[in-house]
Amino acid sequence: MDLTGLTIDSARAAVAERRTSALALAEAFYAKIGSDDPKIGAYLILSKERGLEKASEIDRLANKGDNLPPLAGVPVGIKDVLITKGVRTTAGSKILGNFVPPYDCTAVARLEAAGAVVLGKLNCDEFAMGSSNENSAFKPVHNPRDLSRVPGGSSGGSAAAVAADMAVATLGSDTGGSIRQPASFCGVVGLKPTYGRVSRYGLIAFASSLDHIGPLTKTVKDAAIMLRTIAGRDPMDSTSAELPVPDYVAELDKPVKGMKVGVAKEYFGEGLDAELRSSIEAAIQKLAKLGCEIVEVSLPHTKYAIPAYYLVATAEASSNLARFDGVRYGFRAKDVRSLSNMYRRTRDQGFGAEVKRRIMLGTYALSAGYYDAYYLKAQRVRTLLTRDFEEAFKKVDAIVAPTTPTAAFKLGEKVDDPLAMYLADIYTVTANLAGIPGISIPVGVTKAKLPIGMQIFGKHFAESTILRVANAYDKAA
């Protein structure tokens, strides 16, 4: 049996039927990480003690013949912006290089309570700021499909680990596309739920009104299982939604015949690579064959999404990252003259270039004299972008679009041009601004064998709908 190639259900079944043990499964993944990760760089920290203990606990239950929880023994990886009690958590930053959290992120705790085995913490852009994973303070991640290329970002380690069979499933975070974009670059499934569907408690904050936690998986069904496990109200996050969690898995196989699927012309304009366009158009044709009615819709403000997003996101980031000052946790600069000098030198030495750039842009956008022109303006445009979706969703049940304008680019290709890097997020940031769910699924490869992703958006809290469309496509493909 190829242990590291298993999906959630097949891994759980193998453990439940005693064809393998949870411990052997976890060991197989650690062996795979040991042999393959040196050239990929997906993991920052391995949580062997915690993972193997959980696996042994599952084996004890299985040996007793007890009912096993839904993710029993399933090895998962966690993006290193989600804090884990007793397991070092860095957010990919030098400023948190030695931080050992005193409590667990709710999403991680829920996965473990459902029986999952946490293998370790996954590499990412520093504080989830980036689209290529080259902003990690520790090491870049290489795309497992082509090692000369980036895995995408910021959840690059989360996508690469799934693509390279170094975890059955992983958690990532998505503030402007950070789950969906790397999922598309690495050829896996990535789901950003509705804002508030999953608690953000224990997620190291980047931009609180845009941050989401979600799964990266090998199949659509696995994404549904992961979401069902982590979703739901959490009193520790006041923005988590007070709404029952549907059984996403049970709803997966409902027919999609007659469903109205929108295609927005603004997502197929200039800048979209021709190979990606034809692959996604073929995928849309396939949905039509499955009985979906394809409807043209318009999202007229799309071209304003990137500037609006980068103002809102950096403004919130400049505020959220003010807490890193070398006093309560993390790195502190040596040889300082005074308290204020200590703050400055700590932040100067602790943050990387992109994080400083975003703090500066956000502080500028919030500063006296510029607040109305930049931050407030961006918030008004956020309303326009959200209204675009509201109007479109009066006509359709789901909207399909490319996830990215191009396939994975080369390492080093965009590092010196921040604006070019920001434009890589052009098709993903809108869902964060509006708070609607989006999923990226693989729909093909380029001539150079690089994966192509298609995105499906839904109405607020309509994860069931987009999972159903994705699943129908997957099964017909």
Place this chain on the structure above:
Amino acid sequence: MKVTEKDVAYVADLANLELSEDERSRMVRDLNSILGHVDSLNALDTKDVPPMAQVSDRYGMDESKKGSERFAYASRDDVKEGLRKSFPTEVALANAPEADGAFFKVPKVIER
């Protein structure tokens, strides 16, 4: 050029950053490049458009739709005793770069 060296120094000060000479000149270049792109927003007349700071500004706060996703972001009542006990001092101090068992230690605040 919208952003000057002087602006960068002022904003760095607000953000508690020092930045090296190299970083400052790079920052002038990068901020101008990004803000140049941001200027496209001025093409939009937004005077009658309300700002949106949170998803809940537009969705999920409709009290007439209680029990549905239209009222999903309803806030909860205050919890007097807190949702969780505070950490004991030693746990709260465990990650501090410098502590003395009861307090976080920082460099001298007042210069003599």
